Amino acid sequence: MFLITGATGVVGRETVRLLVERGARVTAVTRNPHSHFPPGTELVHPTHMAALDGVEGILFSPRATGPLAVGLLDRVRERGASRVVALSAITVQYPAGLARFRRQFQAAEDLATGSGLDWTVLRCADFAANTLAWAGQIRATGTVRGAYPQARTATVDERDIAAVAALALTDPRHAGQTYALTGERALSQPEKVAALGAALGRALSFAETTPEEIRRDMLAAGLPDEIPDRLLGSLADHAREAGPATDTVRRLLGRPAGTYAAWAADHRAAFATGGHR
Numbered sequence: 010m011f012l013i014t015g016a017t018g019v020v021g022r023e024t025v026r027l028l029v030e031r032g033a034r035v036t037a038v039t040r041n042p043h044s045h046f047p048p049g050t051e052l053v054h055p056t057h058m059a060a061l062d063g064v065e066g067i068l069f070s071p072r073a074t075g076p077l078a079v080g081l082l083d084r085v086r087e088r089g090a091s092r093v094v095a096l097s098a099i100t101v102q103y104p105a106g107l108a109r110f111r112r113q114f115q116a117a118e119d120l121a122t123g124s125g126l127d128w129t130v131l132r133c134a135d136f137a138a139n140t141l142a143w144a145g146q147i148r149a150t151g152t153v154r155g156a157y158p159q160a161r162t163a164t165v166d167e168r169d170i171a172a173v174a175a176l177a178l179t180d181p182r183h184a185g186q187t188y189a190l191t192g193e194r195a196l197s198q199p200e201k202v203a204a205l206g207a208a209l210g211r212a213l214s215f216a217e218t219t220p221e222e223i224r225r226d227m228l229a230a231g232l233p234d235e236i237p238d239r240l241l242g243s244l245a246d247h248a249r250e251a252g253p254a255t256d257t258v259r260r261l262l263g264r265p266a267g268t269y270a271a272w273a274a275d276h277r278a279a280f281a282t283g284g285h286r
């Protein structure tokens with residue numbers, strides 16, 4: 010059985026789907042007992058996940074496990090698990106943004122690589138799904154306001170991360186590997202907005218504003234400091250130097266990484282007038 014932490018996140022949910030599709034037994038970790046997963050998926054609350062028997066491999070999602078992460082991998086190993094796939098960030102390898110965020114991911118990697126389990130570390134670029142944060146503005150005004158328009162990153166399609174996670178959980182040849190998962194081409198923010206416009210068949214624009222204004226708006230919307238700290242720190246660095254673009258997805262999956270344009274086309278409903286809020 011595979012234990013998927015962060016199962017209701019964009020990576021976890023798709024990893025569950027792929028594993029179930031392949032006939033694997035899957036237990037999804039969530040605080041919400043009413044979460045919907047493919048038939049056959051079992052659910053467990055995070056506070057009970059370490060006590061499960063029969064775990065073969067675990068998807069280790071640092072945000073979801075939080076303080077419960079300490080000791081978790083030892084417990085599942087003692088109960089017979091052999092494999093961990095840890096979600097981390099590309100900034101561990103290519104520093105950008107505030108150091109404290111990289112250190113959190115490094116600490117999560119250290120738990121995995123020091124666990125005694127066969128480990129695979131997935132260092133992920135910014136997820137395409139992060140741009141869902143633009144959906145409200147696009148629906149309302151057709152304009153995305155943001156700082157550092159020239160910041161370029163090779164955003165990764167989270168479905169590619171899940172495909173690699175499912176592969177690494179089920180194929181022992183990925184043990185001891187650290188993979189940098191990115192898209193193949195770095196795009197600026199206005200280029201991403203243009204791709205969304207192409208997907209919607211509607212002209213969209215990007216309006217530059219100051220980092221201070223973005224921070225003020227985010228805090229006024231009730232977001233914690235951590236969100237603008239994380240966003241603005243990495244945008245400032247990527248305005249100076251584009252985020253890395255790798256061919257890791259292509260090497261591992263035998264096909265190119267999903268493009269941002271394809272992601273935009275598949276998710277256009279979320280940005281369309283009348284789309285989900």
Ligand SMILES: NC(=O)c1ccc[n+]([C@@H]2O[C@H](COP(=O)([O-])OP(=O)(O)OC[C@H]3O[C@@H](n4cnc5c(N)ncnc54)[C@H](OP(=O)(O)O)[C@@H]3O)[C@@H](O)[C@H]2O)c1
Pocket residue numbers: 014015016017018019020021038039040041044070071072073074075096097098099133134135136139
């Ligand atoms: N977004 C990015 O650009 C990026 C880049 C690199 C790495 N990552 C990492 O990739 C991992 C997966 O990201 P994701 O977006 O798929 O998932 P996510 O939204 O970060 O979290 C997945 C699930 O974990 C639970 N969770 C979230 N915050 C929690 C908290 N504070 N305490 C307890 N449970 C919490 C929630 O599930 P329930 O409510 O169902 O319990 C949530 O749906 C994360 O660890 C993230 O840090 C993200």
